[in-house]
Amino acid sequence: MQIHSITTQKITLELLEKIIYGKYRLELSSEAKRNIKLCREYLDNKMASQVEPIYGINTGFGSLCNVSIPEKDLEQLQKNLVMSHACGTGDEVPSEIVKLMLLLKIQALSYGKSGVQLSTVQRLVDFFNLDILPVVYQQGSLGASGDLAPLAHLSLALLGLGEVWYKGERIATSMVMQAHKMQPLSLKSKEGLALLNGTQFMSAYGTWCLLKATKLANAADIIGCLSLEAFDGRKDPFQAIIHIIRPHPGQIESAAHILSLLEGSELINQKKTQVQDPYSFRCMPQVHGASRDAIGYAHQVFLTEINSVTDNPTIFPEEDQIISGGNFHGQPLALALDFLAIALSELGSISERRTYQLIAGLRGLPPFLVAKPGLNSGLMIPQYTAASIASQNKQLCTPASVDSIVSSNGQEDHVSMGANAATKCYQVAVNTERILSIELLNAAQAIEFRRPGKTSPKLEKVLAEFRVEVHFIQEDVVMHDFIHKSIQFLRRF
Secondary structure, rough: OOOOEEEOOOOOHHHHHHHHHOOOEEEHHHHHHHHHHHHHHHHHHHHHHHOOOOOOOOOOOOOOOEEEEOOOHHHHHHHHHHHHOOEEEEEEOOHHHHHHHHHHHHHHHOOOOOOOOOHHHHHHHHHHOOOOOOOOEEEEOOOOOOOOHHHHHHHHHHHHOOOOEEEOOOEHHHHHHHHHHOOOOOOOHHHHHHOOOHHHHHHHHHHHHHHHHHHHHHHHHHHHHHHHHOOOOOOOOHHHHHHHHOOHHHHHHHHHHHHHOHHHHHHHOOOOOOOOOHHHHHOHHHHHHHHOOOOOOOOHHHHHHHOOOOOEEEEEEEOEEOOOOOOOHHHHOOOOOOOHHHHHHHHHHHHHHHHHHHHEEEEEEEEHHHOOOEEEEOOHHHHHHHHHHHHHHHHHHOOOOOOOOOHHHOOEEOOOHHHHHHHHHHHHHHHHHHHHHHHHHHHHHHEEEOOOOOOOOOHHHHHHHHHOOOOOOOOOOHHHHHHHHHHHHHHOO
């Protein structure tokens, strides 16, 4: 098993993917340990010498910021904070995203700006390495004072409270701790706030969505090319000279990718009777490319975020300052997540249109891509499914980032709603994967009616591998099973 050392070096989304899915173990580097210890020592010394209250450390929270807390109650204050804020509800957060939340919280605390104990961060590392994943719920965060509710559920486990997933079972945290001879942590001043303030819920969802989006953008080009070949489409719209005169980077990249996929195809080079193709084929570089550019923008936002300190107040030992600021505010993420959802939705929207063209009985293809239509409905209804999902995506793309509701008696008077943007974007990504899988099923079916003609070696390889999982449909079958297999196949792209 490989080990990833937590340092202040910049992490990438690609590295996060390797760590999460590659069964890595985490360890705190000597640099991270030093950062954490120095910051905690500074905070303890500051509290011993300073008379004035420090927000969140010896005061209440939110609109209770002016209520001073006696020193004897500071540990109880932090425990109360975690328990009272663990008020999430709704569906559970998927396990891979919970694991990303753990990793990103460890990374953020390792910079030495949060005032936590080393033992607290080490316990988070232990949970990650032992695959002890707290039960976290999707609803409850306003995406502004950090992701308070979901991070409270993540942090409950440190106190021996709540439930976790462990070895495929949902069980009480206390039982897992007993099995591993762990004692619940006693949080010192500031620690509860450091654990709950932060954007790790939004960041984890955004990271997952971006990793998925990059793969879906690539898959959209491949599947779109298969549909183009099945539809007897033209190659002209993908020539480099037309894209150089409108040089959006994503458009150029997508057009070049499509041309490379079509290289060596008999079907694309045969004589065409039609002068041009519908937009869903002809404009693939422009539409797919615009989505690629939007994905690129969101990628830069999240790359910055996962390498940032986002809790509050922030401690600067070298400058002898403790500053109550707003780095927990999720507005940059909310805007990027809304944009990313729209970009993914468009990949699904144009895909559904290509599916519709394939089943319409045009250009020599049989209606609904079945040899005996009438007796058989063929692939009529999978297009309904794709249309339904594409329409749901459009509804989900109503921006969350333009919304705000006042909270904490007006102290928190503008919030990002970035957590809602995150969970919506996740659903759009899942939906888009399903729509593209339905197009793949239709394109593979349609291209069989062009035999013995062959597409390019690259695309023939995709078809051959697909046919191992999903055979040609001669007559009506239970389509759900074929769609499910197509989704599983697409995830290997």
